Amino acid sequence: MEPGREEVFFFEGNGKRLLGFLHLPPKGKSSAQGVVYCHPFAEEKNLSHAVTARAARRLAEAGIAVLRFDFSGCGDSEGELDQSDASAWLAEIAAAEQVLRAKTGVKQVGFWGLRSGANLALMHAQGRRDVPFLILWQPLPGLADFLRIFLRQSISTALAKGQGAKLTVKDLTKRLEEGGVVEVIGYPIGKRLYESFMALDARALPGELPCPTYMLTVGPPEMAPLKVKNWAASLQAAGAPLEALHDESEPFWDRYWRWDAPAPAEATAAWAVARGTSTAVAG
Amino acid sequence: MGSAVSDMNPSATGVNAPVTPASETAVEFRLDDRRVGDRGGLEGRGLFGILHQPSRPGPAGPEPVPVLMVNGGPQARIGAHRSYVQIARHLAGLGYTVLRFDYAGLGDGQGDFVGYNKAAPSIRAALDFLLSRVPAQGAYLWSLCDGAAASSVYAPHDARILAMVLSNPYVFSDQVRSQTYIKHYYLQRVMEKDFWVKAVTGGLNPFKVIGGFTELFRKAFMGKRKAPARGDATAANAGAPDGSFAKADVKEEVLGGVCRFGKRVHFLLSTDDLTAMGFKDLLLGGGETARLLKTGQLSYSEIAGSDHTFSTPGAKAEVCAQTRAALEGFSKTVQGRS
Numbered sequence: 035m036e037p038g039r040e041e042v043f044f045f046e047g048n049g050k051r052l053l054g055f056l057h058l059p060p061k062g063k064s065s066a067q068g069v070v071y072c073h074p075f076a077e078e079k080n081l082s083h084a085v086t087a088r089a090a091r092r093l094a095e096a097g098i099a100v101l102r103f104d105f106s107g108c109g110d111s112e113g114e115l116d117q118s119d120a121s122a123w124l125a126e127i128a129a130a131e132q133v134l135r136a137k138t139g140v141k142q143v144g145f146w147g148l149r150s151g152a153n154l155a156l157m158h159a160q161g162r163r164d165v166p167f168l169i170l171w172q173p174l175p176g177l178a179d180f181l182r183i184f185l186r187q188s189i190s191t192a193l194a195k196g197q198g199a200k201l202t203v204k205d206l207t208k209r210l211e212e213g214g215v216v217e218v219i220g221y222p223i224g225k226r227l228y229e230s231f232m233a234l235d236a237r238a239l240p241g242e243l244p245c246p247t248y249m250l251t252v253g254p255p256e257m258a259p260l261k262v263k264n265w266a267a268s269l270q271a272a273g274a275p276l277e278a279l280h281d282e283s284e285p286f287w288d289r290y291w292r293w294d295a296p297a298p299a300e301a302t303a304a305w306a307v308a309r310g311t312s313t314a315v316a317g
Numbered sequence: 318m319g320s321a322v323s324d325m326n327p328s329a330t331g332v333n334a335p336v337t338p339a340s341e342t343a344v345e346f347r348l349d350d351r352r353v354g355d356r357g358g359l360e361g362r363g364l365f366g367i368l369h370q371p372s373r374p375g376p377a378g379p380e381p382v383p384v385l386m387v388n389g390g391p392q393a394r395i396g397a398h399r400s401y402v403q404i405a406r407h408l409a410g411l412g413y414t415v416l417r418f419d420y421a422g423l424g425d426g427q428g429d430f431v432g433y434n435k436a437a438p439s440i441r442a443a444l445d446f447l448l449s450r451v452p453a454q455g456a457y458l459w460s461l462c463d464g465a466a467a468s469s470v471y472a473p474h475d476a477r478i479l480a481m482v483l484s485n486p487y488v489f490s491d492q493v494r495s496q497t498y499i500k501h502y503y504l505q506r507v508m509e510k511d512f513w514v515k516a517v518t519g520g521l522n523p524f525k526v527i528g529g530f531t532e533l534f535r536k537a538f539m540g541k542r543k544a545p546a547r548g549d550a551t552a553a554n555a556g557a558p559d560g561s562f563a564k565a566d567v568k569e570e571v572l573g574g575v576c577r578f579g580k581r582v583h584f585l586l587s588t589d590d591l592t593a594m595g596f597k598d599l600l601l602g603g604g605e606t607a608r609l610l611k612t613g614q615l616s617y618s619e620i621a622g623s624d625h626t627f628s629t630p631g632a633k634a635e636v637c638a639q640t641r642a643a644l645e646g647f648s649k650t651v652q653g654r655s
Contacts, residue, residue, distance in 0.1 A: 040345075040363060040365075040425075040427075041345075042343040042344070042345055042365045042425065043343050044341070044342075044343055051341075053343060053367075055365070055425055076398070077397065077398060080392060080393055080395060080396075080397060080398075083393040083395075083424050083425075084393065084422070084423055084424055084430075087424065087425050108399075109393075109395050109399070109402075110341070110343075110367050110394075110395060110402065115399075191628075195589075195622075217628075217629060217630060219398060219628055220397060220398025220399070220400065220626065220627075220628035220629070220633075221398050221399075222630070293422060293423075293429075293430055
């Protein structure tokens with residue numbers, strides 16, 4: 035079957051010029067539903083880019099229109115990271131959803147995210163009844179701890195250069211709270227971004243799910259995110275519509291020279307097809 | 318050659334207000350392999366990029382030659398920590414038209430990644446596209462790491478490339494890596510007080526240190542070793558999926574390429590980067606490159622205190638400044654606009 039069309043474009047989202055990449059299903063497969071992909075944070079986005087582009091192509095082959103986009107201050111989109119924040123990114127997910135509907139005519143839009151993008155996708159869908167499905171790849175246990183661990187890398191960098199021996203994460207957060215910028219491996223972190231991660235932390239893993247959800251965790255068993263697995267198990271015990279899979283392939287968002295993660299992509303596409311997100315039609 | 322995909326038309330969807338004034342356009346073009354024959358089914362695959370166009374008129378006089386940025390192997394077109402985005406925006410602010418793109422199999426690029434030394438179809442397609450959008454006869458290349466290796470291999474075969482800025486070119490075969498570690502790590506390490514404190518207080522395992530050094534010395538000076546076994550960590554870390562960076566000929570490919578190119582090449586070299594320092598040793602090590610440095614065809618400058626990807630604001634600013642100086646230097650000898 036001839037591959038579906040792909041289109042790259044800029045669109046306006048929450049007042050910013052954002053980069054979108056649309057994957058359409060092959061000719062002959064109608065797309066009753068689409069999905070918006072939310073990328074992870076900082077270098078994880080860069081390292082996972084080719085993998086998620088390929089996974090999006092697999093979903094499109096399975097009949098699901100996919101819109102990937104870059105948050106403001108990230109990737110090809112407008113702005114710098116220290117001028118962005120996660121609350122604005124939530125508004126941008128809503129804008130991307132509207133663009134996907136307008137460009138494809140799909141009636142229902144699900145959400146798919148990787149790492150912090152998974153948490154944001156979940157937050158965006160929370161409380162809604164019209165979201166058909168969620169795909170969560172390796173959601174974070176929390177946004178606050180994640181950002182603190184991220185900040186710690188700037189201390190490691192300083193130590194490697196023989197600087198900052200007495201610097202702590204507390205010093206860095208104080209600097210952020212006072213309006214300063216902390217550079218972490220090339221990414222500028224500002225007060226707005228820091229405060230938004232702290233404010234949204236409590237919503238990272240909510241106690242209920244709005245729709246059928248597929249959660250995929252990846253990596254060696256000893257690195258399995260226990261808090262996330264326990265969260266999933268408690269939801270399942272309460273009867274939530276959650277299917278969870280752990281794949282023991284490499285955590286591709288944390289590795290150079292990785293282009294593909296076929297097992298997570300295939301498993302996700304199979305789940306989406308099995309729950310009837312696409313319909314083959316004559317043509 | 319394919320068509321450009323311009324900005325989304327807000328009125329077509331009815332959901333968006335007009336976008337901010339556009340100096341960046343999302344573009345699509347297609348690989349065209351007819352001139353190089355069958356390259357594994359790449360023909361007709363779509364490639365994607367961002368075209369940066371100056372939003373204000375440049376200074377009076379000839380318009381600047383456009384710049385094509387070739388990304389490094391593991392990176393998407395945005396570059397590590399968005400460095401390609403920021404450098405491209407800076408250059409566009411100076412009046413240069415810049416194209417960033419993903420070659421096949423990288424980022425959004427369709428198809429499979431085939432390695433730095435087989436990137437010719439992708440670079441050619443990008444150059445075709447760029448020169449279809451700008452009234453110019455040629456372009457400059459800007460690239461980092463194995464993007465610089467890819468540029469070096471390709472440039473001698475395309476007369477439209479007028480000059481290149483190559484940052485921290487990747488030439489790390491086993492042999493080069495080992496020689497660089499010995500010179501820039503081990504020899505510096507034994508000069509440090511901390512090393513001897515650890516040695517005297519038992520903080521070092523002498524067998525491990527001697528064993529490690531012996532292995533490096535063997536790789537560095539005992540000639541080519543046999544090809545690494547499948548799963549060998551050295552090969553796995555050596556870059557391209559086919560392990561091509563582990564082959565000893567990568568330095569000949571890159572250095573030979575810049576010499577055969579026959580036009581200006583300026584190297585930006587980070588001082589806190591073993592890749593760059595290893596390359597600098599080769600560049601200054603005599604032979605044709607040393608001769609071309611004297612003639613001015615090749616030149617280099619250093620980004621003091623910078624790591625491999627220029628990850629601090631100061632390093633990025635310095636890269637932008639030194640790139641600008643290099644491009645302005647090129648323009649004195651190149652007339653690329655039609």
